[in-house]
Amino acid sequence: MTPRLYQGVEGVKDVSSATSLVAPGLAFETWDTSDPKLREECGVVAIHGHPDAARQAYLGLYALQHRGQESAGIATADGAHLANIKGMGLVSEIFTDDVLAKLPGHMAIGHTRYSTTGDSALLNAQPIRVDSVKGLIAIAHNGNLVNLGNLRTSLERDGAYFQTTSDSEIIVQLIAHSRASSLVDAIADSLSKVEGAFSIVMMTRDRIFAARDPRGFRPLSMGRIKNPAGPDTIVFASESCAFDLLRAEYERDVLPGELVMVTEDGVTSRQYASGVPQSSCIFEHVYFARPDSRIFGRWVQESRDQMGRQLARESGVPADVIVPVPDSGVTAALGYAEQAGIPFRLGLIRNHYVGRTFIEPEQRVRDFGVRLKLNPVRNLLEGKRVILIDDSIIRGTTSRKIVRMVRGAGAKEVHLRISCPPTVSPCFYGVDTPSKRDLIAANKSIEEIRQFIEADSLAYLSLDGLLKACDGGEHNGYCTACYTGNYPTEWVDVEEILPAAATL
Numbered sequence: 001m002t003p004r005l006y007q008g009v010e011g012v013k014d015v016s017s018a019t020s021l022v023a024p025g026l027a028f029e030t031w032d033t034s035d036p037k038l039r040e041e042c043g044v045v046a047i048h049g050h051p052d053a054a055r056q057a058y059l060g061l062y063a064l065q066h067r068g069q070e071s072a073g074i075a076t077a078d079g080a081h082l083a084n085i086k087g088m089g090l091v092s093e094i095f096t097d098d099v100l101a102k103l104p105g106h107m108a109i110g111h112t113r114y115s116t117t118g119d120s121a122l123l124n125a126q127p128i129r130v131d132s133v134k135g136l137i138a139i140a141h142n143g144n145l146v147n148l149g150n151l152r153t154s155l156e157r158d159g160a161y162f163q164t165t166s167d168s169e170i171i172v173q174l175i176a177h178s179r180a181s182s183l184v185d186a187i188a189d190s191l192s193k194v195e196g197a198f199s200i201v202m203m204t205r206d207r208i209f210a211a212r213d214p215r216g217f218r219p220l221s222m223g224r225i226k227n228p229a230g231p232d233t234i235v236f237a238s239e240s241c242a243f244d245l246l247r248a249e250y251e252r253d254v255l256p257g258e259l260v261m262v263t264e265d266g267v268t269s270r271q272y273a274s275g276v277p278q279s280s281c282i283f284e285h286v287y288f289a290r291p292d293s294r295i296f297g298r299w300v301q302e303s304r305d306q307m308g309r310q311l312a313r314e315s316g317v318p319a320d321v322i323v324p325v326p327d328s329g330v331t332a333a334l335g336y337a338e339q340a341g342i343p344f345r346l347g348l349i350r351n352h353y354v355g356r357t358f359i360e361p362e363q364r365v366r367d368f369g370v371r372l373k374l375n376p377v378r379n380l381l382e383g384k385r386v387i388l389i390d391d392s393i394i395r396g397t398t399s400r401k402i403v404r405m406v407r408g409a410g411a412k413e414v415h416l417r418i419s420c421p422p423t424v425s426p427c428f429y430g431v432d433t434p435s436k437r438d439l440i441a442a443n444k445s446i447e448e449i450r451q452f453i454e455a456d457s458l459a460y461l462s463l464d465g466l467l468k469a470c471d472g473g474e475h476n477g478y479c480t481a482c483y484t485g486n487y488p489t490e491w492v493d494v495e496e497i498l499p500a501a502a503t504l
């Protein structure tokens with residue numbers, strides 16, 4: 001059992017009563033089984049006007065669990081009080097019935113997060129609750145601010161005292177220090193000062209706010225649960241897949257640069273920033289978002305299907321079967337197979353129950369970590385020319401293990417196709433990417449990568465092909481910086497964008 005820590009209104013406490021029991025003679029070690037792919041930082045949800053808002057937020061977070069699995073939190077308000085509970089672990093592990101019962105109120109915001117491990121992980125879990133001169137505010141956000149250092153320094157000069165290293169607290173401190181007289185003006189004023197990616201939900205004792213940064217990096221949608229007997233419940237979520245579980249109807253996306261306020265009197269909105277070109281994260285369509293979500297005005301399933309089809313048009317090769325690297329490669333592989341007229345087969349099976357800690361075998365088995373997660377279906381691969389479809393190559397080591405696994409299962413040829421361009425630059429907008437020196441495509445040619453991963457051929461989707469596959473959304477301005485190195489904001493960490501050769 002994973003030890004769990006809670007931070008509630010009373011502070012931090014360890015509520016884990018479990019001890020690890022290990023049979024004598026067996027080594028017990030933490031083996032990193034985390035997905036070697038790029039990781040999203042967060043998912044957010046907000047509920048206004050529901051008698052059991054905490055449970056609605058819980059369901060919303062449950063549907064957004066893919067956006068972060070390391071901590072989660074829910075804050076609720078009943079018009080007079082504001083409660084907040086957060087903990088380390090999965091949403092279902094933290095929010096048992098007993099815990100949800102401690103969160104009364106008709107309003108809630110929630111957050112689920114992938115974070116780096118360490119002592120600060122719980123402290124920086126969200127929502128963050130701050131008692132400011134503008135009243136009690138709870139805030140949760142998805143994304144990453146890039147002018148953080150400067151803002152923090154100038155706020156500290158103005159007397160701000162920070163409890164966490166979280167970006168969210170900077171926003172709250174800006175609100176607290178704003179000279180604007182009303183809260184909504186202070187929020188708009190503060191949001192216009194921060195640079196970077198943020199989709200935010202905020203709550204006071206009696207109001208919910210939702211906002212997206214002016215470039216619209218991260219998704220945020222608004223939905224409605226119809227209530228024939230009274231006012232509708234208004235919901236916000238990082239992805240529309242959360243609405244299905246809540247039985248809410250998708251209404252619209254929160255616009256880039258828009259601040260929406262929900263009170264008992266209804267929904268109002270203002271554009272706090274405009275005139276900035278949109279740059280929504282195209283990697284949400286490639287990998288992060290669920291295929292059953294509609295983001296940036298477009299179904300993710302449709303985008304991935306088109307990526308697969310385009311990939312087949314650009315770099316088809318004679319083969320017997322198309323095999324996705326599960327789970328994220330599946331939709332693109334279906335599109336590829338249909339376009340190429342080659343059978344689609346689930347030739348790799350993913351074990352969904354791999355935890356983070358397990359008992360090490362006596363002798364280290366080659367490529368053990370990947371074998372835990374994926375297993376080949378030998379009778380589908382033996383003697384076949386296989387096209388493997390995946391959505392990214394980050395360091396290259398995992399791709400090499402998968403290629404070896406498929407070949408080891410008897411495949412005659414293994415061709416790898418990637419449903420996006422080579423990842424050549426790190427992200428500063430809320431995605432946990434390695435530095436440029438660790439990104440294989442930033443330091444090797446495609447032919448060198450092919451040799452490294454030991455594939456018979458390797459091809460990536462072109463940037464034009466990717467943009468075409470994701471075309472037709474709310475605006476069609478995408479951030480593609482991890483494929484191009486062209487960042488839409490001025491603030492980037494120079495150290496992080498040095499290639500390996502420059503850092504030797």
Ligand code: SF4
Nearest residue numbers: 281283427479481482
């Ligand atoms: S750099 Fe890549 S991952 Fe980051 S926001 Fe831009 S497209 Fe998305």
